[in-house]
Amino acid sequence: MRRISGIAVLLVAASSLDLARSSVSHGKSLEYATELTAIGPRVTGSRTYERAAEWSAEQFRAMGVTRVAMEPFTIERGWERVSAQARIAAPLNRPLHVESLAWSPSTPEGGFDADVIALESFSLDGVAARSLRGRIVLLPEGDPPGNPISAGKATNALAARLRAAGALAILAPDGEADNGLTARGLSFGTALSVLPAGQIGRDDARAIRELLAGGPVRVSLELTNRITPAAAIVNNVIADIRGRDRPDEWVVVGAHLDSWDFGTGAQDNATGVAMVLEAARAIAAFEQRPRRSIRFALWGGEEQGQLGSNAYARAHAAEQHRVVAYLNTDAGTGRTIGWTAPGRADVVRAARPLIQGVLDELGAGTFDESLRYGFQSDGAPFILAGIPTLDLNADDTKYEEIHHKAADTIDRVDARNLAAGAAAVAATAHAIAESAGRFAPHLDQRAMERMMNRR
Numbered sequence: 001m002r003r004i005s006g007i008a009v010l011l012v013a014a015s016s017l018d019l020a021r022s023s024v025s026h027g028k029s030l031e032y033a034t035e036l037t038a039i040g041p042r043v044t045g046s047r048t049y050e051r052a053a054e055w056s057a058e059q060f061r062a063m064g065v066t067r068v069a070m071e072p073f074t075i076e077r078g079w080e081r082v083s084a085q086a087r088i089a090a091p092l093n094r095p096l097h098v099e100s101l102a103w104s105p106s107t108p109e110g111g112f113d114a115d116v117i118a119l120e121s122f123s124l125d126g127v128a129a130r131s132l133r134g135r136i137v138l139l140p141e142g143d144p145p146g147n148p149i150s151a152g153k154a155t156n157a158l159a160a161r162l163r164a165a166g167a168l169a170i171l172a173p174d175g176e177a178d179n180g181l182t183a184r185g186l187s188f189g190t191a192l193s194v195l196p197a198g199q200i201g202r203d204d205a206r207a208i209r210e211l212l213a214g215g216p217v218r219v220s221l222e223l224t225n226r227i228t229p230a231a232a233i234v235n236n237v238i239a240d241i242r243g244r245d246r247p248d249e250w251v252v253v254g255a256h257l258d259s260w261d262f263g264t265g266a267q268d269n270a271t272g273v274a275m276v277l278e279a280a281r282a283i284a285a286f287e288q289r290p291r292r293s294i295r296f297a298l299w300g301g302e303e304q305g306q307l308g309s310n311a312y313a314r315a316h317a318a319e320q321h322r323v324v325a326y327l328n329t330d331a332g333t334g335r336t337i338g339w340t341a342p343g344r345a346d347v348v349r350a351a352r353p354l355i356q357g358v359l360d361e362l363g364a365g366t367f368d369e370s371l372r373y374g375f376q377s378d379g380a381p382f383i384l385a386g387i388p389t390l391d392l393n394a395d396d397t398k399y400e401e402i403h404h405k406a407a408d409t410i411d412r413v414d415a416r417n418l419a420a421g422a423a424a425v426a427a428t429a430h431a432i433a434e435s436a437g438r439f440a441p442h443l444d445q446r447a448m449e450r451m452m453n454r455r
């Protein structure tokens with residue numbers, strides 16, 4: 001028995017290796033990433049997001065996969081940036097580097113001029129309500145304390161109090177050097193903020209504070225955004241390759257299709273989408289269908305809090321026990337390091353014998369169990385459901401140069417690292433789908449809680 005299973009493992013490894021080699025030498029990952037970024041930035045709920053979803057579905061259909069489906073979910077509002085202008089109007093005249101915070105309402109047409117009040121902290125303790133009336137409120141640098149969810153709640157509560165006190169708008173300084181801006185919302189989610197809210201460069205915010213030390217500062221502000229009048233529909237794109245032997249078990253391979261809109265979302269996350277498409281193309285072109293099914297998923301709403309993957313997890317809750325593993329790719333095109341199985345040494349132990357040799361050939365053979373990034377992308381709902389999850393891990397030393405910034409464009413993509421990442425995704429998905437034995441188990445609620453307590 002041992003000898004036979006040894007031969008079986010070798011056969012699996014050989015076919016996964018062929019896949020990996022074909023993806024590196026004549027895969028289409030760079031073509032996919034180039035075409036997708038040419039559609040434009042893909043803010044969740046925007047028209048370009050839906051164009052990108054249609055384009056992705058066409059790519060899947062062209063490969064001859066078994067099934068392609070648009071799976072809709074609902075967001076509170078669709079939001080697209082149109083324009084933003086701000087300047088210091090007095091005591092001197094000076095332009096400000098400004099953009100709307102995502103899901104900010106527009107200011108009234110033509111904008112307004114108002115005096116600025118600068119808050120020293122995110123608390124309004126000691127701030128007289130009358131000093132806020134008719135003002136533009138400049139927030140402190142940084143975020144309120146706590147994790148992104150509690151910080152978001154604190155920010156929303158602050159915005160509601162500012163509005164109740166009669167403030168007109170919020171300006172939030174960014175943390176970047178050289179007045180740089182990183183796309184973001186006032187908080188997570190797709191609900192409109194209660195006040196028009198802009199982000200301004202750190203140096204501009206500091207200049208306003210310096211001027212305020214000498215007397216009143218007047219700012220002129222106009223924010224224009226296109227907002228749907230009611231809830232909006234967003235589509236996840238789902239494609240299946242049906243397994244030849246165990247079609248009712250599947251490996252899910254996913255990446256988020258949405259992006260922020262300062263650049264064109266090249267490494268966040270057109271390259272992840274390109275890896276998923278290339279994995280689907282290479283596996284669909286392979287002479288033999290894998291033993292188990294493979295489901296390819298392109299998610300919307302990741303940047304607003306993994307909305308698409310969460311909606312999928314809810315809609316498919318009754319069949320999630322059939323998911324053998326979830327593979328996620330959302331790490332850019334630094335050198336591919338390997339796979340992270342957040343909190344799951346047993347998943348690493350299950351994956352290694354199936355794929356170590358192929359990953360080593362790609363220079364991507366390092367596994368870890370770090371919890372650092374696992375919950376910051378679409379692996380989260382799968383991890384929380386106890387499903388074995390692998391998150392592609394790439395060198396992140398240069399990632400912050402482009403992350404959610406205007407510099408996230410196709411010319412910064414490393415084509416060789418992209419191809420290696422695509423090959424790792426294709427070969428790993430295939431090897432798990434093809435393996436004869438069972439993969440790592442699903443964790444029950446209690447085991448999950450133990451794992452989460454180690455965070």
Ligand SMILES: [Zn+2]
Pocket residue numbers: 256268269302330377
């Ligand atoms: Zn991302």
